[in-house]
Each structure stands twice: as structure tokens, then as C-alpha cells.
Amino acid sequence: AQSVTQPDIHITVSEGASLELRCNYSYGATPYLFWYVQSPGQGLQLLLKYFSGDTLVQGIKGFEAEFKRSQSSFNLRKPSVHWSDAAEYFCAVGENDMRFGAGTRLTVKP
């Protein structure tokens, strides 16, 4: 069965600094990959997704992610973090039986 690992439970970055959140997956075929964000007390919002084609995908709020098949990774990046980006970020893989990682909580320092 597919699975997702997010190695970093909590990351703290300064506002304006760059960000990279790691995601590794296990999947038997071509993966369908997603990044979602959850603000406190809120539901999840899709940031971006990868199904095929260009391995660098652009999402909302200035986020991007790169699919690397050789490393089974789908890391999320943002060049300059804003205080409003503080939230929990989830990587997910799969189709109908979609699996989420445990999440990475992002704290942004002023």
C-alpha cells in the first residue's frame, strides 16, 4: 500500500527566508501527489498537485514542488515565507485510497 513520510515534525523559519518541506512516498505506480495546508481550526486547502508531465509544479500562494522519481520525493518550496504561511502542511499520495503524511508544522519568526 502507498505511504507518505514527512521527516520533519516541526520547522521554524524567519519571515522572508526560504522554505523547503520534505516529503517521501512509497507507491507502486506513477504517483498522484499533493500538498495540502491546514490553518489552525480549519479544514485542508490544496496547495498543488502532480499527476504527470513537468516535474516542477506551481501552486497557490507562491508555493512550488518538485517531483523526483529517483528519490521518491515531492518536496515543497517557497522562496520567501510570510507570517501568514504559519500552518500545518500535509503531503499526500494516491488515488481513491489517498494517504496523508503525518504533517509538518511551520512556525514563522518575525
Added chain:
Amino acid sequence: NAGVTQTPKFQVLKTGQSMTLQCAQDMNHEYMSWYRQDPGMGLRLIHYSVGAGITDQGEVPNGYNVSRSTTEDFPLRLLSAAPSQTSVYFCASSYQGALGEKLFFGSGTQLSVL
């Protein structure tokens, strides 16, 4: 549009009680699913449905039942609640599963089992 509506928002149960968490969507989505979210464990899929009359188990189905008699509704039943089922439950829907479309999430139900 209301999107995905979950009721109730909060619920406290005693061990052994039964209850149903309601989920309804008004987007004519074929795919619906239930997740539970626990600290440090992310979201885990309980059950999902790809259309009326079709349901399937996810990662953690034990202790939960579902049915899908209409496209709009996908209730989650706890037959005999246990403290281990204390969690936040999210219902989600999409037009065609995860393929090509994002999941729309409800606002969640916080369940405590004493």
C-alpha cells in the same frame, strides 16, 4: 453553494454508545471519503465511496460503518464508541476521486469518547 457540510461540529459520547456523523455535499461529487485526524498522525482514511451504492475500506476502517444511498450523503456510523475513537473527523468529496481534482473538505467534527 454550501460545499461539504458536516454535523455535528462537536460531540461527546460515552463508551459503548452509537452515533452517526453526517456528511452532505451539494456539488454532485461522485467521490466522498472520511478521515480521522489525530496529533502526530496526520489524516488517516477510514472509508471512501466512488459513487452511490459503492463503498470501500481505507486505512483504519475498524469500528466504523458507512453507506452511500445517495450521491449527496455519506454518513459515518460508530456502532459502539471507544475512547480510541476520540479524534477530529473530516469528510471530503471530489468530482472524480483524487484524479485531476482536489478534495473539498468539511469543517470537521470533534468527537470525544469518555
